[in-house]
Amino acid sequence: MLHFSNSLTRLLGELKKLPGVGEKSALRLAFHLLKSPGNIEALAESLNEVAAKVRFCSVCFAITEEDPCQICTGEREESTLCVVEEPQDLLAMERSRAFRGRYHVLQGALSPLNGITPASLRIAELMERLRDERVREVLIATNFTVEGEATALYLTKLIKPLCIRVTRLAHGIPIGSDLEYVDTATVQRAVEGRSEL
Incomplete structure (x- = not known):
């Protein structure tokens, strides 16, 4: 069985916490980062910056660096x-x-x-x-x-x-879809939500 250093094992563990990242994806990502130490430093810096600056808007709870966010203070x-x-x-x-x-x-x-x-x-x-x-x-x-x-x-x-x-929001059949391939629940909702032309 292959054993990794403690730091690499920890990195793999943190990567696997990300949605959609399993053992193989975590290994691929880790080895990609290891090929270029500059990538690791840039990633670490951006993660630290996000942790320090990004928060939720106190009005709408969107992600922002300014509170309130630009949407809440803008011309909307x-x-x-x-x-x-x-x-x-x-x-x-x-x-x-x-x-x-x-x-x-x-x-x-x-x-x-x-x-x-x-x-x-x-x-x-x-x-x-x-x-x-x-x-x-x-x-x-x-x-x-x-x-x-x-x-x-x-x-x-x-x-x-x-x-x-x-x-x-309206919902129904996506543009570009063939009716024969759309599930019955979606067709039913599309019929119920039909609008006049």
Whole structure:
């Protein structure tokens, strides 16, 4: 059996903690870094910089170096608030350039089986924002998973009594797809969510 030095073993252990990285991927990454010590130094510096500078916005809970973040302080539509599960979902929305309002990041989705309850998420902060800000529409952009759907339903029940319009991202058949290859649940949702031309 092959034995590595303590430092390499520790590196492999840390790499395996990353999502999608198993034993083989960790070895590949470690040996890639070892081929060029400059890569290790640059990676360590960038990790230290992120640890020192990056935090969550105190308003929307997106990742930022400035608090509040540029989206919260920028020229955005104040009447529309998009609720997403994670910061990377916010980035996906921004890349689309389709939404020009503000955001609220929940930091997850409801999953009682995994111990994620409403108190575990940034729902109380969302409700506080809705009471204090001039929001007229909340776009719920949680993922189309069981947890995301449960979170959307829960939020809808909380927000509707505030007389704020609640909308949900449309979902259905992706552009470029052949209908015959799309699963039945997706086809069903596409039919239910059809719009007039």
